[in-house]
Amino acid sequence: MFRAVLTDRLQAAFTAAGIALPEGFVPSVVIASDTRYGDYQSNAAMVLSKQLKQNPRALAQQIVDQLQVTDICEKISIDGPGFLNFTLSPAALIQRLSVILKDDHVGVPPVTKAKRIVIDFSAPNIAKPMHVGHIRSTFIGDSLARVARFIGHTVITDNHVGDWGTQFGMIIYGWKTQLDQAKLKLDPILELVTVYKAINAATKADEAVLTLCKTELVKLQQGDPENLAIWKECVRLTLEQLEKVYGALDVKFDHYLGESFYNEALAPLVADMLEKGIAKVSEGATAVFSDGSVKPENDPFLISDKDEWKAAPCIIRKTDGGFLYATTDLATIDYRVKEWKADEIWYVVGAPQQLHFRQVFAAAKRRGATTEMTHIAFGSILGPDGKMFKTRSGETVGLLEVIDEAIERARAAAEEKDQGLSDADKDEIARIIGSGSVKYAELSQNRLTDYKFSWDKMLSLQGNTAPYLLNAYVRTRSIFRKLEGTVELTPDLEITEPAERALAMKLAQFAENAHDVLEDHRPNLLANYLYEVANTYHGFYEACNVLRSEGTIRNTRLTLCEATSRVLKTGLSLLGIQTTERM
Ligand code: ARG
Numbered sequence: 001m002f003r004a005v006l007t008d009r010l011q012a013a014f015t016a017a018g019i020a021l022p023e024g025f026v027p028s029v030v031i032a033s034d035t036r037y038g039d040y041q042s043n044a045a046m047v048l049s050k051q052l053k054q055n056p057r058a059l060a061q062q063i064v065d066q067l068q069v070t071d072i073c074e075k076i077s078i079d080g081p082g083f084l085n086f087t088l089s090p091a092a093l094i095q096r097l098s099v100i101l102k103d104d105h106v107g108v109p110p111v112t113k114a115k116r117i118v119i120d121f122s123a124p125n126i127a128k129p130m131h132v133g134h135i136r137s138t139f140i141g142d143s144l145a146r147v148a149r150f151i152g153h154t155v156i157t158d159n160h161v162g163d164w165g166t167q168f169g170m171i172i173y174g175w176k177t178q179l180d181q182a183k184l185k186l187d188p189i190l191e192l193v194t195v196y197k198a199i200n201a202a203t204k205a206d207e208a209v210l211t212l213c214k215t216e217l218v219k220l221q222q223g224d225p226e227n228l229a230i231w232k233e234c235v236r237l238t239l240e241q242l243e244k245v246y247g248a249l250d251v252k253f254d255h256y257l258g259e260s261f262y263n264e265a266l267a268p269l270v271a272d273m274l275e276k277g278i279a280k281v282s283e284g285a286t287a288v289f290s291d292g293s294v295k296p297e298n299d300p301f302l303i304s305d306k307d308e309w310k311a312a313p314c315i316i317r318k319t320d321g322g323f324l325y326a327t328t329d330l331a332t333i334d335y336r337v338k339e340w341k342a343d344e345i346w347y348v349v350g351a352p353q354q355l356h357f358r359q360v361f362a363a364a365k366r367r368g369a370t371t372e373m374t375h376i377a378f379g380s381i382l383g384p385d386g387k388m389f390k391t392r393s394g395e396t397v398g399l400l401e402v403i404d405e406a407i408e409r410a411r412a413a414a415e416e417k418d419q420g421l422s423d424a425d426k427d428e429i430a431r432i433i434g435s436g437s438v439k440y441a442e443l444s445q446n447r448l449t450d451y452k453f454s455w456d457k458m459l460s461l462q463g464n465t466a467p468y469l470l471n472a473y474v475r476t477r478s479i480f481r482k483l484e485g486t487v488e489l490t491p492d493l494e495i496t497e498p499a500e501r502a503l504a505m506k507l508a509q510f511a512e513n514a515h516d517v518l519e520d521h522r523p524n525l526l527a528n529y530l531y532e533v534a535n536t537y538h539g540f541y542e543a544c545n546v547l548r549s550e551g552t553i554r555n556t557r558l559t560l561c562e563a564t565s566r567v568l569k570t571g572l573s574l575l576g577i578q579t580t581e582r583m
Contacts, residue, residue, distance in 0.1 A: 001107075001108075001109055001511035001512055001515070002039070002040060002072065002088065002092075002096075002508060002509075002511075002512075003029050003030070003031065003040060003511075003512045004109075005072065006029045006040055006042070006069070006072075006086060007026065007027055007028075007029045009067060009068060009069050010027040010029065010042060010044055010063065010067070010084075011026070011027060012066075012068070013063045013064075013066040013067040013068070014027070014044075014048075014063060014066075016066035017062045017063055017065065017066045019048070019052070019059075019062070019063075021048070022048075022051055025047075025048070027042055027044030027048075028042060028043065028044060028047075029041070029042045029044075029086075030042070031509055031512060032085065035502075035505075037077065037079050037083070037085040038075070038076075038077065038085030038086050038087040039086060039087055039088050039505055040085075040086040040088075041083055041084065041085050041086070042083070042084045042086075043082075043083060043084075044063075044084065045057075045059045045060035045063055045078075045082045045083075045084060046060075046081060046082045046083070049082065056081055056082030057078055057081070057082045059082065060078045060082045060083075060084055061078060063084070064076055064078060064084065069086070071092070072088055072089060072092040073086050073087060073088055073089060073092070074087055074088065074089035074090070075087040088505070088508075090494075090495045090501070093495060093501065093504040093505060093508060094493045094494075094495065094504070096504070096507070096508040097493065097504055097507065097508075097559055097560070097563050098491060098493075098559075100507055100508070100510070100563040100566060100567065101489065101559065101562060101563055101566065105150070106510060106566050106567060106570045107508070107510065107511055108150065108151060108510060108511045108514045108515070109151075109511060110151055110152030111151050111152045111153065111515070114152045114153050114154060115153050115154070115343040115344055116153070116154045116156070116340065116341055116342055116343045116344075117148055117153050117154070117155050117156070117342070117343065117344045117345075117346060118155075118156045118157075118158055118336045118340055118342040118344070118345045118346070119141055119144060119145045119148070119155060119156070119157050119158070119345075119346045119348065120141075120158050120160050120332075120345065120346065120347045120348065120349075121137045121138060121140070121141020121142065121144075121145075121157070121159070121346075121347075121348035121349075122134060122137050122138040122141060122142075122159050122246075122251070122253075122348075123137065123159055123160045123161055123162065123349070124161060124162065124242070125161070125162030125163075125165070125167070126161060126162060126163045126167075126192070126234055126235055126238045126258075127167050127168070127171045127192040127193060127195075127196045127234055127238070128162070128167055128193065128196060129193045130189075130399050130400070132380065132381040132389050133349075133350040133378075133380070134399060135381070135399045135402060135438075135442070136350070136378045136381065136442055136447070137348045137349060137350070137378070138246075138249070138251055138399065139438075139439050139442045139443055139576065140348050140376065140378060140442070140443065140447055140521075140523060141157070141346075141348035141376075142157075142249075142251045142576045143439075143443055143517075143523040143526075143574060143575050143576050144346065144348065144376070144517070144518070144521055144523065145157050146573070146574045146575075146576060147514060147517045147518060147523070147526070147574050148518060150514065150574055151514060151515060151518070156254050156255070156336075156340050156342070157252070157253045157254050157255070158253065158254065158255045158256075158257055158336070159253040159255070159256045159257075159258075160257065160258060160259065160332065161238075161239070161242075161256060161258035161259070162258065162259055163235045163238075163258035163259055163260045164258065164259040164260035164263065164328075165259065166217060167196060168216075168217060168220055168231055168234070169213035169214055169215075169216045169217030169220070170195075170196055170199040170200055170203065170213045171192060171195060171196055171199070171230075171231075171234060172213075172216040172217070172219075172220060172227050172230050172231065173199055173209070173212050173213045173216045174195035174196065174198065174199040175195065175230050175234075176216075176230075178195060178198065178199075179191070179195055184237070187241070188234075188237035188238060188240070188241050189237075189238055189241050189242070189400075192234060192237075192238065199213065221322075235258070235260070239256060245399060245400055245403075248403065248431075248435070249403065249435055249439075249576070250435075250576060250578065251576065257332075257335070259325075259328045262328050262331040262332055262335070265331040265334070265335070266323040266327050266328065266331055267323075269316075269327065269330055269331050269334070270286055270316055270317050270323070270327065272367075273286075273288070273316065273330075273363075273367065274286060276367070278363065278366045278367060279316055279363075282313065283319070284319035285315050285317060285318055285319050286315070286316050286317035287313035287314060287315045287316060287317075288301065288313060288314045288316065288359070288362075288363045288366070289301050289311055289313045290302050290311065291366070296309045300312070300314075300355060300358035300359045300362050301313060301314065301359065301362070312355075314326050314359035314360070314363055316330065316363075325356065326356060326359060326360050326363070329356075329360045330360060330363060330364055330367070333345065333360070333364045333369055333371070333373070334367075334369075336371070337369060337371050342371050343371060343372065344371060344372040344373070344374065345371055345372070345373045345374070346374050346376055346521065347373070347374065347375050347376060348376045348378070349375065349376075349377065350377065350378055350379075350380070351377040351378060351379055351448070353375070353377075354375060354377060357373075357375035358375075360373075361373045361375075374521070376447070376521045377447070377448065378447040378448060379447070379448055379449050379450040379451070380450045381442075381450070381451060381452075381453050382450050382451065382452045382453065383452070383453060384452060384453070384454055386452065389453050402438055403434065403435050403438060405455075406434035406435060406437055406438045406455070406458075406459070407430050407431055407434030407435065408430075408434070409434065409455060409459055410429070410430040410431075410433040410434035410437065410459060411426065411427065411430035411434070413430075413433075413459065414426045414429055414430050414433075414583075419582070421582065425582070428580070429580050429582070429583050432470070432577075432578045432579070432580045433459070433466065433467055433470060433580070433583065435577075436466040436467075436470065436572075436577040436578065437458045437459050437465065437466040437467060438458065439466070439575060439576055439577055440458070440465060440466035440469070440527065440575065440577060441453070441454075441457070441458035441465070441466075443523040443524060443526075443527050443575045443576075444464055444524055444527035444528065444531070445524055446522070446524055447521075447522065447523075447524065464527075464528070464531045466577060467583075468531070468534060469530055469531065469534050469568065469572060469577075470572075470577075470579060470580060470583060471534075471583060472533075472534035472537050472538065472564070472568060473565060473568045473569060473572070473579050473580075474580065474581065474582060474583050475537070475538075475541065476537070476561045476562070476564050476565035476568070477565060477581050477582075478582075479546055479547065479558070479561050480558075480561070480562070481581075482547060483547075483558075489555060489558060489559050489562060490555050492552050492555060493552065493555060493556040493559055494552045494553065494556055495556060496553065496556075497543060497544055498543075499539055499540040499542075499543035499544055500540060500544060500556065500557065500560060502536055502539065502540070503536050503537060503539075503540040503560050503564065504560060504563075506532060506533050506536045507533065507560075507563050507564060507567050509529070510529070510533075510567045510570075510571065513525060513526055513529035514526060514571075514574065517574075523574075523575060526571060526574060526575060527575060529571070530567075530568060530571045530572065530575075533564065533567055533568060533571070534568070537564045540560065544557055545557075546558060546561060
């Protein structure tokens with residue numbers, strides 16, 4: 001990765017120039033945003049000149065005098081107030097191209113410090129509708145898991161499904177009084193949600209129903225065999241169907257340790273927290289309060305109310321003895337640390353749960369957890385009208401419906417531009433484009449902003465979309481099809497045209513872009529990079545004729561096509577998007 005090499009060389013140049021670097025100072029090198037001055041840029045001389053009270057340009061010159069980069073750079077310049085600009089040599093780019101072609105990791109080096117990372121994502125609730133939040137979580141979490149694994153971390157994915165909770169009072173009551181077995185067989189998730197909604201509505205209209213539901217819930221919690229069997233069946237049916245959905249989306253989990261898995265651990269956990277003084281009993285409930293160790297504005301157990309800080313405790317046991325979502329999450333952290341030796345735990349969950357996680361992380365730390373815990377939050381998906389995304393009937397949209405509709409629309413489009421493909425091929429292409437489009441629409445967004453869901457936009461062949469990227473990939477493949485397998489890529493390469501150089505440079509930067517995703521858990525950085533690759537490739541394709549060129553030039557151009565193909569395919573796979581050879 002050029003950025004890392006340049007960083008190392010800069011560091012060495014500082015030392016060679018006898019400049020003592022302040023503790024912890026690492027010269028920063030970035031991919032140049034304006035390529036007129038070079039390919040990479042560093043402001044290290046400017047930053048350091050302030051600290052050392054020296055002239056930045058003079059300091060930059062001192063570094064350049066010592067810098068040993070002739071093996072990769074053809075030019076280094078000092079520009080503006082003291083920027084160092086690096087222009088890579090064609091030889092270095094050619095060398096990278098051959099790595100991209102040969103290496104299984106397409107030239108992306110592993111991290112220097114591999115960690116054990118648990119990623120908690122998707123986590124829908126049984127017998128409750130899966131909503132858009134679960135869609136975002138599923139795609140972002142899956143992509144982060146893929147990237148983290150690709151760059152060498154040990155990743156454990158865990159689907160913390162909501163398989164325990166008060167909804168089961170209603171579900172069990174509904175199961176006994178109005179469940180339609182035939183419908184349950186056909187689509188268990190839908191039937192359970194239907195029953196849940198009907199009973200939920202009934203409890204609002206009739207107190208007596210609410211009481212009956214509560215009775216069923218208490219029986220379940222006390223281990224009544226009939227209710228336990230119903231609960232188990234609900235969980236089994238739902239997981240079975242969910243696995244099919246995940247299978248169709250190519251999303252995999254190493255574990256499905258739902259909330260119920262931790263039931264036995266909750267009472268001892270609360271007892272332990274009481275004993276250690278981390279939690280206390282207040283008005284009959286057990287809760288964690290502020291310990292005054294951080295400033296009020298950073299304290300998750302305090303809330304500001306009219307210029308005053310008031311207690312905002314995290315309740316871990318209710319007055320009726322019941323445990324809560326936070327209690328389960330604390331037990332889950334214990335398990336992940338003890339059993340899986342997690343260095344880090346990532347929670348890909350919507351922004352509304354921010355306070356929950358701040359409290360849980362703080363409470364876990366007080367219990368001695370040293371693992372790094374991160375809430376990877378995201379905003380909402382809005383409908384075309386800018387309001388919460390709903391279906392025509394006003395329901396929140398589920399994952400299944402969205403994917404099915406995307407595939408259907410992609411199928412219709414494939415039918416329209418009939419290119420002599422078989423029905424089976426069209427089905428397969430529609431599946432890839434449909435689910436790829438929904439995933440890409442999600443992953444190309446900054447996760448924290450709300451985005452508008454638009455079928456037309458996400459399925460369009462123009463713009464920053466999956467079809468546009470897939471089409472660029474298909475173009476690279478069609479060149480090789482035209483050659484009918486007779487290509488042999490030889491090592492004699494020569495970059496002559498600016499469009500070739502621009503493409504080779506873009507492809508070489510796959511490494512930096514893949515690594516940067518995990519800096520702040522943003523798959524959109526990778527998506528946008530791939531979009532630039534596709535654009536640069538189209539530019540190259542317009543400017544440079546591949547098939548009608550000859551000799552070294554032709555070989556170089558074919559190599560660029562093959563490298564583009566590999567970067568796009570691998571990059572898209574890190575977003576969980578499959579490629580197709582034709583479309
Ligand atoms: N089931 C929860 C929900 O739908 C998400 C769970 C997220 N993970 C966790 N460990 N709390 O809101």
